[in-house]
Amino acid sequence: xxxxxxxxxxxxxxxxxxxxxxxxxxxxxxxxxxxxxxxxxxxxxxxxxxxxxxxxxxxxxxxxxxxxxxxxxxxxxxxxxxxxxxxxxxxxxxxxxxxxxxxxxxxxxxxxxxxxxxxxxxxxxxxxxxxxxxxxxxxxxxxxxxxxxxxxxxxxxxxxxxxxxxxxxxxxxxxxxxxxxxxxxxxxxxxxxxxxxxxxxxxxxxxxxxxxxxxxxxxxxxxxxxxxxxxxxxxxxxxxxxxxxxxxxxxxxxxxxxxxxxxxxxxxxxxxxxxxxxxxxxxxxxxxxxxxxxxxxxxxxxxxxxxxxxxxxxxxxxxxxxxxxxx
Numbered sequence: 001x002x003x004x005x006x007x008x009x010x011x012x013x014x015x016x017x018x019x020x021x022x023x024x025x026x027x028x029x030x031x032x033x034x035x036x037x038x039x040x041x042x043x044x045x046x047x048x049x050x051x052x053x054x055x056x057x058x059x060x061x062x063x064x065x066x067x068x069x070x071x072x073x074x075x076x077x078x079x080x081x082x083x084x085x086x087x088x089x090x091x092x093x094x095x096x097x098x099x100x101x102x103x104x105x106x107x108x109x110x111x112x113x114x115x116x117x118x119x120x121x122x123x124x125x126x127x128x129x130x131x132x133x134x135x136x137x138x139x140x141x142x143x144x145x146x147x148x149x150x151x152x153x154x155x156x157x158x159x160x161x162x163x164x165x166x167x168x169x170x171x172x173x174x175x176x177x178x179x180x181x182x183x184x185x186x187x188x189x190x191x192x193x194x195x196x197x198x199x200x201x202x203x204x205x206x207x208x209x210x211x212x213x214x215x216x217x218x219x220x221x222x223x224x225x226x227x228x229x230x231x232x233x234x235x236x237x238x239x240x241x242x243x244x245x246x247x248x249x250x251x252x253x254x255x256x257x258x259x260x261x262x263x264x265x266x267x268x269x270x271x272x273x274x275x276x277x278x279x280x281x282x283x284x285x286x287x288x289x290x291x292x293x294x295x296x297x298x299x300x301x302x303x304x305x306x307x308x309x310x311x312x313x314x315x316x317x318x319x320x321x322x323x324x325x326x327x
Contacts, residue, residue, distance in 0.1 A: 019036065019038055020038065020120070020121075021036075021038060021118040021119060021120045022035065022036055022038045022039045022042055022043070022118060022119035022120075023035070023036040023038070023116075023117075023118050024036070024039075024055075024116070024117060024118075024119065025104070025114060025115070025116045025117075026054075026055050026114055026115050027113070027114045028112055028113055028114050030054040030055050030056060031054055032050060032051050032052075032053060032054065032055065033051075033114070034051075035047055035050045035051055042087075042089075042095075042097075042119070042121050043058070043087060043088070043089045043090060043095075044089045044090030044091055045089075045090050049090075055067065055115075057088075058087045058088050059085055059086065059087065059088070060085065060086035060087075060088065060094050062086075063085040063086055066083055066085060078103075079102060079103045080100075080101070080102050080103075081099075081100070081101050082098065082099070082100045082101075083098075083099050084096060084097070084098055084099070084122065084126075085097060085099050087119060095121060095123040096121075096122050096123045096125075096126040097119045097120060097121055097122060097123075098119070098120040098122045099117060099118075099119055100117050100118045100119075100120070101115045101116070101117035102115065102116055102117060103115060104116055143155070144156035146205075146220070146221040148198055148201060148202065148221070149201060149202050149205035149206075149221050150205070151205050151209065151219050151220055151221045151227070152218055152219065152220035152221070153220065153221060154220070154221070154222060154223060156218070156220060157218070157220035157222060157228055157230070158281070160218050160220075160230055161177070161230055161281045161284070161285070162281050164230055164232050165274060165279075165280065165281050165284065167232070168232070168274050168275075169279075173232070173233045174233065174234060174235045174236070174238075174273055174274060174275035175230070175231070175232055175233070175234065175273065175274035175275070175284070176231040176234040176235065176236065176238060176239030176242075176271060176272070176273045176274070177228065177229070177230055177231070177239075177271070177272050177273075177274075177284050177285065177287075177288045178228065178229040178231065178239060178242060178243055178246070178269055178270070178271055178288065179222065179226065179227075179228055179269070179270040179272075179285070179288040179289055179291070179292045180208065180226065180227040180228070180229065180246065180267050180268070180269050180270075180292070181225060181226045181227075181267060181268050181269075181292055181296070182200070182201070182204060182225040182226075182265065182266075182267055183257075183260060183262075183265070183266045183267060183268055183296075183300040183301060184257065184259060184260045184300075185197070185200075185224075185225040187257075187259035187260065188200060188257055188258075188259065188260075188265070190259070191258045191259050192258065200255060200265060201221075201225060203253055203255060203265075204227065204250065204253075204265070204267065205219070205221065205227065207246070207249045207250055207253055208227055208229065208246055208249075208250075210249065211242065211245045211246045211249055212229050212231065212242065212246075214231075216232040216233070217229065217230065217231055217232070218230040228288075229242065229246075234273075235273060235275065236271065236273040236275070236305060239271040239272075239273055239305075240271060240303065240305070243269040243271055243303035244303065246267070246269065247266075247267065247269065247301065247302070247303065250265065250266060250267050251264065251266065251301075253265065262301060266300060266301035267301070268292060268295040268296050268300045268301065268302060268303070269291075269292065269295060269302070269303040269304075270287075270288045270289060270290065270291030270292025270293070270294070270295055270303070270304055270305075271288060271291055271303055271304070271305045271306070272284050272285075272287035272288035272291060272305070272306045273306075287306045288306075290306070291303075291304045291305055291306050292304070
C-alpha cells in the first residue's frame with residue numbers, strides 16, 4: 001500500500017511539473033495555498049514568490065472587477081467559472097489567460113472554503129484573433145472604399161444614406177446631401193488624357209474630404225466624376241455653407257483646365273435637405289441630383305438647392321437639363 005501511495009505521488013508530481021497550465025489553490029481570504037511549477041514557465045515567478053502573493057496581485061487592473069463578484073465568496077450559487085483575464089508576468093508584461101475556477105466547500109459544513117483552478121496561456125490565441133479581426137476590418141475597408149480615390153464607394157454611400165435617413169426621422173434632425181460633379185471633365189480627359197483625369201479626381205476627392213471633417217460626415221465617390229457628401233444634423237443653410245466652402249477650396253487648388261471657360265478645374269453642387277425636401281434615400285438623391293443639373297444649366301462653378309429646381313420651366317424636362325449638364 002505504501003509503495004502504491006508513493007507511485008501515485010510520483011505520478012501526480014510528474015503531472016504537476018509538466019502540465020502546460022498553472023494549477024492553483026487559494027483560501028477564502030485570497031491567499032495562495034498551492035501553485036504548480038508551471039507558474040515559472042508561464043509567468044516567470046518562482047513558486048515561493050507566487051505563494052507569497054494573493055490572487056489579485058497577478059491581474060491587470062482593468063480585469064480586477066471580474067474578481068469582485070459573488071462567485072469569489074461562494075455566495076451566488078455558481079460553482080464553476082471560466083473567464084479570460086490578463087495575468088502579470090514577473091517582467092511586468094501582461095499575457096492573456098483563460099482562468100478556470102471551481103468553488104471549494106468545507107465537507108462538514110458546506111461553507112465556502114476557497115477556490116481551486118487552472119490558468120492557461122492563451123496569448124497566442126488572442127493574437128491570432130486580433131490578426132483575424134484586423135484582416136477583416138481591412139477587407140471591410142477595401143470593400144467599402146473606392147479604388148481610385150480612397151473615398152467611400154457607392155456601396156458604402158447607399159448603406160450610409162439609408163441609415164442616416166432613418167436616424168434623421170427618429171431624431172427629428174435635418175440631413176443634408178450634396179451631389180458634386182467636376183465641370184467639363186470629359187473635355188479635361190480628352191485634352192490631357194486619362195492618367196491626368198485620374199489625378200484630377202484624386203485631388204478633388206482630397207479637397208472635398210478636407211472640407212467635410214466632422215465624425216459623422218461621409219464623402220463618397222458616387223460614380224465617374226461625381227461625388228456625394230452626406231451631412232447629418234445639417235440644415236439647408238448648413239449645406240449651403242459647406243457647398244460654398246468646397247467651391248472655394250476647389251478653386252484654390254488652382255488645377256489648370258485647358259478646355260474650360262474658367263481656365264481651372266471647378267465643380268458644380270446640388271443641395272437637398274431631408275427636413276422638408278425628401279423622406280426616402282431615393283427622393284433625397286433625386287432632389288440633390290436635380291439641383292446639380294440646374295447648377296450646370298446656370299453656368300457651373302456654383303451651387304443650387306431644391307427650391308431652385310422647382311423654378312425650372314415646365315417645358316424643360318430633367319433629360320434636357322442633363323443634356324445641358326454634359327455639354
